[in-house]
Amino acid sequence: MGTVSITGVSKVYGGAQGVRALEHVDVSLAEGEFMALLGPSGCGKSTLLNILAGFEAQTDGVITFDGKSVRKPGPDRGVVFQEAALMPWLTVWQNVIFGPQVQGVAKADYEPRAREIIRVVGLEGFMEALPVQLSGGMRQRVGIARALVMQPKALLMDEPFGALDAQTRLSMQQLLLDVWQTFKTTVLFVTHDIDEAIILADRVCVMAARPGRIIRDIPITLPRPRSINDLLTSEFLGFKGQIMAEMRGAH
Amino acid sequence: MSSLVSERRAGPGRIFGGLALPRLGATLLALILPVALVVLWQISGTNGSIFGGALPTPDRVWEAWLKWAFGASSMGLNPYSGTWLESVVFSTIRVAKGFAIAILIGVPLGICIGWSRMVAKVLDPTIQWLRPVPITAWLPISIAIFGIADFGSIFLITIGAFYPIVINTTHGTRDVERNWIRAALMMGASPFTVLRRVVLPAALPSIFTGLRIGLGIAWTAVIVSEMVAVKSGLGYVLWDAYYVGRMDIVIADMVSIGLLGYLSDWLIVRVEHFVLRWRRLQSFNA
Numbered sequence: 001m002g003t004v005s006i007t008g009v010s011k012v013y014g015g016a017q018g019v020r021a022l023e024h025v026d027v028s029l030a031e032g033e034f035m036a037l038l039g040p041s042g043c044g045k046s047t048l049l050n051i052l053a054g055f056e057a058q059t060d061g062v063i064t065f066d067g068k069s070v071r072k073p074g075p076d077r078g079v080v081f082q083e084a085a086l087m088p089w090l091t092v093w094q095n096v097i098f099g100p101q102v103q104g105v106a107k108a109d110y111e112p113r114a115r116e117i118i119r120v121v122g123l124e125g126f127m128e129a130l131p132v133q134l135s136g137g138m139r140q141r142v143g144i145a146r147a148l149v150m151q152p153k154a155l156l157m158d159e160p161f162g163a164l165d166a167q168t169r170l171s172m173q174q175l176l177l178d179v180w181q182t183f184k185t186t187v188l189f190v191t192h193d194i195d196e197a198i199i200l201a202d203r204v205c206v207m208a209a210r211p212g213r214i215i216r217d218i219p220i221t222l223p224r225p226r227s228i229n230d231l232l233t234s235e236f237l238g239f240k241g242q243i244m245a246e247m248r249g250a251h
Numbered sequence: 252m253s254s255l256v257s258e259r260r261a262g263p264g265r266i267f268g269g270l271a272l273p274r275l276g277a278t279l280l281a282l283i284l285p286v287a288l289v290v291l292w293q294i295s296g297t298n299g300s301i302f303g304g305a306l307p308t309p310d311r312v313w314e315a316w317l318k319w320a321f322g323a324s325s326m327g328l329n330p331y332s333g334t335w336l337e338s339v340v341f342s343t344i345r346v347a348k349g350f351a352i353a354i355l356i357g358v359p360l361g362i363c364i365g366w367s368r369m370v371a372k373v374l375d376p377t378i379q380w381l382r383p384v385p386i387t388a389w390l391p392i393s394i395a396i397f398g399i400a401d402f403g404s405i406f407l408i409t410i411g412a413f414y415p416i417v418i419n420t421t422h423g424t425r426d427v428e429r430n431w432i433r434a435a436l437m438m439g440a441s442p443f444t445v446l447r448r449v450v451l452p453a454a455l456p457s458i459f460t461g462l463r464i465g466l467g468i469a470w471t472a473v474i475v476s477e478m479v480a481v482k483s484g485l486g487y488v489l490w491d492a493y494y495v496g497r498m499d500i501v502i503a504d505m506v507s508i509g510l511l512g513y514l515s516d517w518l519i520v521r522v523e524h525f526v527l528r529w530r531r532l533q534s535f536n537a
Contacts, residue, residue, distance in 0.1 A: 053433075054437075055436075074437070075437070075439040077437070079433070081430050085430035086434075087435075088529055088530075089529040102439055102448065133532065150438060150439070
């Protein structure tokens with residue numbers, strides 16, 4: 001479960017003469033695979049994520065999730081947004097249980113799970129806080145918990161750590177590595193940070209802009225479980241050198 | 252709504268920021284102007300009147316007010332004696348009813364217009380086109396339909412309060428952060444749940460702006476309508492007292508209207524502060 005197949009997907013904004021955000025993208029994700037979409041801003045990586053999430057419609061092509069055509073958003077694809085996008089009037093706890101609540105899941109079913117996930121992402125003691133009282137990193141923990149509590153088949157993460165400071169970003173990357181090790185969900189992770197893409201993903205798809213397309217698909221064979229200390233290994237640096245060369249070549 | 256935030260930042264309380272009694276300081280500052288005006292008005296009068304007898308001085312107004320409020324009912328000599336509370340209650344109930352109807356129609360309608368482009372295309376032009384018609388222009392129609400009756404007044408209040416409520420609700424709904432809606436849909440919320448649990452709370456700050464403006468117009472509407480279309484309430488007394496030359500009652504009536512408007516606005520602000528606690532925190536942190 002959680003397989004993604006994207007075939008010949010194009011996206012044009014603003015009519016026939018408009019911006020070609022994506023042009024004929026073919027890519028697929030296997031169950032439990034962690035894929036990073038890496039590219040400069042404006043290369044269409046977020047557009048691709050939004051189409052898979054069901055927020056936007058493609059102009060052309062076919063996109064399926066577990067064999068079914070994607071038409072609208074749903075709890076099988078948990079999205080983690082760039083700025084967390086929490087409801088500011090709800091507490092951490094209320095934000096986390098929003099999904100199961102609106103789906104009409106029984107309290108006895110989701111409450112233990114929500115508590116467990118809150119513990120895993122390190123939010124114990126903040127259940128009654130409002131988002132505005134939290135730091136950026138803490139908010140993003142809520143964003144991840146809110147997605148995980150729905151037991152999604154895939155996580156779609158749109159530059160979730162892009163707005164965080166370097167130190168917080170490292171600890172969030174470690175957190176995500178641990179969380180993924182536990183839940184093993186399919187992940188599509190959009191980023192413009194080469195280090196982040198390599199340390200997290202099984203595969204890095206490098207994108208280029210104008211028109212947005214995937215130019216390289218690089219398997220990352222660093223052993224699992226990983227930690228952010230792997231950023232210092234020569235293997236890591238080997239992948240980084242390779243990807244940097246690819247990205248230079250694309251310009 | 253930014254006005255509330257800026258009030259907090261640059262409000263009179265801040266001048267006394269270092270002192271222990273900022274509230275008292277703010278109250279004292281607020282009282283300087285009205286007290287000065289009343290004193291000036293009092294000392295420029297002679298024998299209890301100014302402008303050659305056209306208007307009474309504050310002490311006479313105060314006396315008339317006391318009698319109006321607490322005097323024994325005596326239909327013959329002073330028809331106003333002891334009827335103040337009755338008039339206040341009549342006007343207040345009308346405002347409450349008309350305002351409540353305006354909220355019940357204006358908020359859902361504003362959400363629909365802000366949410367659906369189709370509904371906006373159908374309704375918005377008509378609303379924008381009817382909006383410049385002042386409530387006074389509705390008086391003849393109101394009397395023609397409802398006669399000299401309570402509902403004519405309530406009808407005018409509803410019309411007056413409706414426009415700012417519906418327009419601010421529309422704006423609030425349109426400006427809802429797109430990713431909040433996307434997040435809710437992603438979590439499996441139905442469109443109706445999104446409206447109720449995301450759009451409505453997110454639009455509340457704008458809705459409250461509309462409510463405050465609407466309530467102010469509701470008080471204007473009740474006075475205007477009572478002057479013409481009903482035979483009770485503060486507006487009726489205002490016009491009646493003018494006809495019989497009781498300018499002391501006219502002025503006491505005006506002050507009463509001001510106080511009631513101020514009190515009802517204060518009440519809404521209290522409710523707003525309670526409902527939008529999350530937002531107050533936000534503006535302090537920002």
